[in-house]
Amino acid sequence: MPSATVNKPRPSELLSRLTSAEPEVKVRALREVKNQIIGNRTKKLSFLKLGAVPAVAGILADSIDDVTENNNCNNTNNFLVQSAAALGSFACGFDAGVQAVLDAGAFPNLLRLLANPNEKVVDAVARALRMIYQSKLAPKYDFLQQKNMEFLISLLNSEKETVSGLGASIITRSCETNLEQKALFDAGILRKLNSLLEGGSLSQRDASLESLATVFRNNPEVISKFAGPEIGRPLSSIIDLAKDRYPRTRLLACMCLIVIRNASPHFLQDIGIKTKLIHILLELLDDPGQVGDEAPFAFSSLIAQKEDLQKLALEANAIDKFHHHIKKGSLHPRRYEGILLALADMCSKLESCRTKFLSLQAKPSQSLEPFKALASNGIHTATKPKPSSSRDQELMLASFVLNLVADALTDYNAGVRAAACICLKSVTRSIQKLSAGYFMNETIVIPLVQLFLDPSTSVQVAALGATSNIVVDFTTSKSIFVQCGGMKQLIQLAKSMESSVRSNALWALKNFVFQADNRLKEGVFSELTASLLSSLIRDPEPSVQEQALALVRNLVDGCINLIEFVFAEDGLILGAIGRQLQCASKAEIGIQGMYALCNVASGNEFHREAVMQLLFTQMGDKNQSFVVKFLQSNDSQLRTATVWTIVNLTCPSSPGAPCRLEKLRNAGIVSQIKNMVNDPCVDVKVAIFFIFRISPCENSARAIYGFRGQLSMSVFIHYSEYKRQEILKQLVFQSSSPLFF
Amino acid sequence: MREEWEKRLNHIRIRKEDMNKLVMNFLVTEGYAEAVAKFRMETGTEPDMDVAMITDRMAVKKAVQCGNVEDAIEKVNDLNPEILDTNPELFFHLQQQRLIELIRNEKIEEALEFAQEELALRGEENQSFLEELERTVSLLVFKDVSNCPLRELLDISQRLKTANDVNAAILTSQSHEKGLNTINNIRSLSLEIVRKLVYLLALAQNIILESYLFNK
Numbered sequence: 001m002p003s004a005t006v007n008k009p010r011p012s013e014l015l016s017r018l019t020s021a022e023p024e025v026k027v028r029a030l031r032e033v034k035n036q037i038i039g040n041r042t043k044k045l046s047f048l049k050l051g052a053v054p055a056v057a058g059i060l061a062d063s064i065d066d067v068t069e070n071n072n073c074n075n076t077n078n079f080l081v082q083s084a085a086a087l088g089s090f091a092c093g094f095d096a097g098v099q100a101v102l103d104a105g106a107f108p109n110l111l112r113l114l115a116n117p118n119e120k121v122v123d124a125v126a127r128a129l130r131m132i133y134q135s136k137l138a139p140k141y142d143f144l145q146q147k148n149m150e151f152l153i154s155l156l157n158s159e160k161e162t163v164s165g166l167g168a169s170i171i172t173r174s175c176e177t178n179l180e181q182k183a184l185f186d187a188g189i190l191r192k193l194n195s196l197l198e199g200g201s202l203s204q205r206d207a208s209l210e211s212l213a214t215v216f217r218n219n220p221e222v223i224s225k226f227a228g229p230e231i232g233r234p235l236s237s238i239i240d241l242a243k244d245r246y247p248r249t250r251l252l253a254c255m256c257l258i259v260i261r262n263a264s265p266h267f268l269q270d271i272g273i274k275t276k277l278i279h280i281l282l283e284l285l286d287d288p289g290q291v292g293d294e295a296p297f298a299f300s301s302l303i304a305q306k307e308d309l310q311k312l313a314l315e316a317n318a319i320d321k322f323h324h325h326i327k328k329g330s331l332h333p334r335r336y337e338g339i340l341l342a343l344a345d346m347c348s349k350l351e352s353c354r355t356k357f358l359s360l361q362a363k364p365s366q367s368l369e370p371f372k373a374l375a376s377n378g379i380h381t382a383t384k385p386k387p388s389s390s391r392d393q394e395l396m397l398a399s400f401v402l403n404l405v406a407d408a409l410t411d412y413n414a415g416v417r418a419a420a421c422i423c424l425k426s427v428t429r430s431i432q433k434l435s436a437g438y439f440m441n442e443t444i445v446i447p448l449v450q451l452f453l454d455p456s457t458s459v460q461v462a463a464l465g466a467t468s469n470i471v472v473d474f475t476t477s478k479s480i481f482v483q484c485g486g487m488k489q490l491i492q493l494a495k496s497m498e499s500s501v502r503s504n505a506l507w508a509l510k511n512f513v514f515q516a517d518n519r520l521k522e523g524v525f526s527e528l529t530a531s532l533l534s535s536l537i538r539d540p541e542p543s544v545q546e547q548a549l550a551l552v553r554n555l556v557d558g559c560i561n562l563i564e565f566v567f568a569e570d571g572l573i574l575g576a577i578g579r580q581l582q583c584a585s586k587a588e589i590g591i592q593g594m595y596a597l598c599n600v601a602s603g604n605e606f607h608r609e610a611v612m613q614l615l616f617t618q619m620g621d622k623n624q625s626f627v628v629k630f631l632q633s634n635d636s637q638l639r640t641a642t643v644w645t646i647v648n649l650t651c652p653s654s655p656g657a658p659c660r661l662e663k664l665r666n667a668g669i670v671s672q673i674k675n676m677v678n679d680p681c682v683d684v685k686v687a688i689f690f691i692f693r694i695s696p697c698e699n700s701a702r703a704i705y706g707f708r709g710q711l712s713m714s715v716f717i718h719y720s721e722y723k724r725q726e727i728l729k730q731l732v733f734q735s736s737s738p739l740f741f
Numbered sequence: 742m743r744e745e746w747e748k749r750l751n752h753i754r755i756r757k758e759d760m761n762k763l764v765m766n767f768l769v770t771e772g773y774a775e776a777v778a779k780f781r782m783e784t785g786t787e788p789d790m791d792v793a794m795i796t797d798r799m800a801v802k803k804a805v806q807c808g809n810v811e812d813a814i815e816k817v818n819d820l821n822p823e824i825l826d827t828n829p830e831l832f833f834h835l836q837q838q839r840l841i842e843l844i845r846n847e848k849i850e851e852a853l854e855f856a857q858e859e860l861a862l863r864g865e866e867n868q869s870f871l872e873e874l875e876r877t878v879s880l881l882v883f884k885d886v887s888n889c890p891l892r893e894l895l896d897i898s899q900r901l902k903t904a905n906d907v908n909a910a911i912l913t914s915q916s917h918e919k920g921l922n923t924i925n926n927i928r929s930l931s932l933e934i935v936r937k938l939v940y941l942l943a944l945a946q947n948i949i950l951e952s953y954l955f956n957k
Binding site: 038089330 | 814815818832867869871914916
């Protein structure tokens, strides 16, 4: 079949024409290459592979020589413009292209050409350089060198939009440290950028907004100098631009304002500006292009970690709006990821947001219809289903929106999958919903467990985070999780090469066995094995050590038989705990280790003697005893954990207690504890009550239930369902709870 | 009554300068370069951009309106290579138009090859184009395109729509001043003026009615 586009040369032929001796052929081929690659990412890649970039860069270099030799001016300019435009297009939004342009040595030539007398040449060159500076691969610009600063100022002062835009791009890309930000301020750059804001063209305003945000980032000093009285009221020009007619300008202005808000507690804190920012960003979601894709990320940066803003956003119906966009489907992956992360931020702290999210429906009629039908069915049979409770209705509603999240878990884009996991993690912080068994179902668990094997580490870690919350489940059995191989996978991941995967897998396991039944714990332990667990306790990474110790703590809590775990294989685990406590690099390791020992000591005499031996064999020199060190620690949790361990070792019902008490007294531990009677921390004081056997009255009993880390108190306290819920509530509302992610 | 009218008229401020600006913006946007020059001379209103740029832009618009899409693309790239490089939707619409023109001229083989080599890639690069892509490619299925369900794609209005999109994109890239020389602003300014004219009309009606009643 004859080719219909016979007059269109193939890429390889075009390339050979680039090296032609005839200038006419050459320039036409150059223009053709440029026209073929503009807007066409696939063509850029194929030309790149054929080596087009060095060829074009070569033409640029040759033309510069022609300029210096004053050869045919028009022709030369034409070559310069076309080759610069082609290089710029290769670099536009295409990292491989940027790298190729840099590798071909075109960068210094482009810089030189900024001084060319011909306007079109300068325009083309400035654009090409700006494309390079939009990529992270751009060469770092050293602002601290006087020469460079002067060059930058000359760029910004240029009347040509393309050139001043280049200056702004250089700032946006390369300005990183506080020192550089200050240097830019001192050189008067901010004043110049501000004038571009007020009197510049559209592209100058946009470029200026981006540069200002870069200079302000995390630098309250520069912000207050800029917003100070000398330059008039520059913040108001940025605020005005947030209401500009162009969506991109609105977005960039909002992002600049958010940077200022986040860096400096003095500016833009009133409720008016907060509400305005929220509304503008939510409205920008409707933009079909890149602006709409980036808007949710800006929204996240506004509300993350800030309850007041999350509340305002909830009132502005943010969750409904995000849900509406997800429902529309066929989203650009960037937008999908952004919306999921924004939802994650919304639900990260406030139960009201999580409830709102889970009450969203796929279609208004769908949710209640089946229940209506049941209700109107007048047939009385033995098998008539019980009238649906409101809990069932709630579960059904939740399943709709969870289906949306579950879809995202299987998306082809890794960023979307990770974002879906992070969203789940936030939503599953809801104790209420966890207790009601919202999440331990196939829709969520099966795709989540599949992500444990995801090729991307960040997706794995995010999936583990969501799992950690979901497996804390009291009402329903965790059998779904076990059945789909979740438990076994977690143990496999605990052996991963990546430390973040190991520590997060252990975290999930720790939560999985929290107050679980004995059979489940035995299953975990036999799969895990004592040797693996002890090696994890001795892992090189402190975060892994901490989680491994916490896992032991949760495993041995409860029935006495479980304490035998630490004695398996010649006391491998107990030994590892002892060695790790001796050289604990941070308080958290000490805390988990001591609670583990505390739980062991809540068993029988043999167990208590073993713990005692551990404490004392490590104490070569009394001054180096880790027990005393922990009792003197600044960390109140560590002090508390240590005291509770001593409590268990000296509980009066055990025959060996007086002997152990004597040993502790001789080691100076008892006097140390006596000094702590007026400890500033209530938890410590409560624990000390028990050492000195002051009988717990109503008040101290209540104090105990309000206190974290109760798990070691199995000797004295029997849990009822009610009490477990009370303790759990306390656990969650503590922000530094070891339990919830 | 005349005084009443004039008093109320004075409250309405449609300044002559605003009207002139509106007219100038319209002439610039629609690309009537000669009219721009004449109007400038007569009223002293300054256009917000270089008149030479108007000619360039109009050449592109005209090329699309005549169905010479390839030529239009080359001209846009000469004007500013960034426009099509950073505007995937516009680029897609231009290529879509190119395919439509090939089909209109019954160059079916060429159209097929173009759809395969170029348009399919756009669909791969960006899923949101897929639906429109499928619609356009479906044209190839029909023997009698002018009577098929998708015949509106072949309509001149489709060309005009694409031409306007390109015009707007070029205008945006060329925009200098803060606001006033864009299509949106023309709309909002003209809306303002229309509103005031309607008010005037209503006012005139009221006054006539009053006088009628009064005289009765």
